[in-house]
Amino acid sequence: MSISENLLNQVKQIKSLAEAGLVYNKENYDAERYEELRALALEMMSILSDLPVEQLTGFFLPETDYPTAKVDVRGLILNAEGEVLLVKETVDNKWTLPGGWADVGLTPTENVLKEIEEETGFKAEVKRLLAVLDKRNYAHPLQPHYVYKLCYLCEITAGDFAPNFDIGEVHWFALDALPELSEDRILEEQLSKLVAIAKGNEAVFSD
Template sequence: MTEKPLRATVSLRGVLFAPDGDVLVVRRTTDEGWELPGGRLGAYEDASEGVQREIAEETGLNVELGQPVHAIAWRNDDDDGRFGVYYYGTVTEQTVSLSHEHIEYEWVSPQSAEDRLSEPQATAVNNASEVREE
């Protein structure tokens, strides 16, 4: 049993595949790092509805959401608890309309996405690629 349970913000993100197999990555406004689109759940919000809402707000895309492909808990650089859930998703449209939270986007190969992202997000891309191949 864990002595001190993690108190964490929930973050939901999508590994979005275009028809050609490329994955969407977006660059944050705050520190210019790359990430998968998504965000935080609202109180009493359904998880799948929340991630679809966040993706639509950040990218303007409608996503066909699949199963979760990765979930992980950690502490960030400020020692704040985080819990992330990453979903497999597909889109038919690749025209992105970025929100103020991001300054750039790219559709890249899964390997290129893994190279740009944090370890938890790279693992999610790898896992989602395996689901896509099934």
């Protein structure tokens, strides 16, 4: 992990502590200090991530409860040849596993099935949980959120591909012939790990 990544992780922790303080100290002298600490953390995140403070501020809703990690759900789907189904994001024209942020009010499995259907048009079923990954432990581009990834083995049951505003294409790829990946969302290392767990019927991996 680079010095910048280490610093960004520490700044995220500072921001989280400041927001926790704001939750429990809304109307006293300490609240002003927590606001200042949060603002300072955002300025430091801006320097480290090369994003303007205004854009970073837009990533976050005001904290009304104890701050926690965000949850990203992803579905690994394999065909009979062992190829992986990937979707092409229109935002960067790069490829990833179908998935996205987990919505409040849905279970993790409901979330991943919803994402698969929205992004591909396919209905699917969850076979099992493959891995719980902490994005901090991998070489993703720097980002403001602290994220856990829940990765599921899924199987298509019905449907046909339908392009949408998020996804332009879907395609099956062999691990030794992967396209350019959207590395904010998935890494080749992670794909290889997930496929190995799925094919080897290994126990759930957790960082």
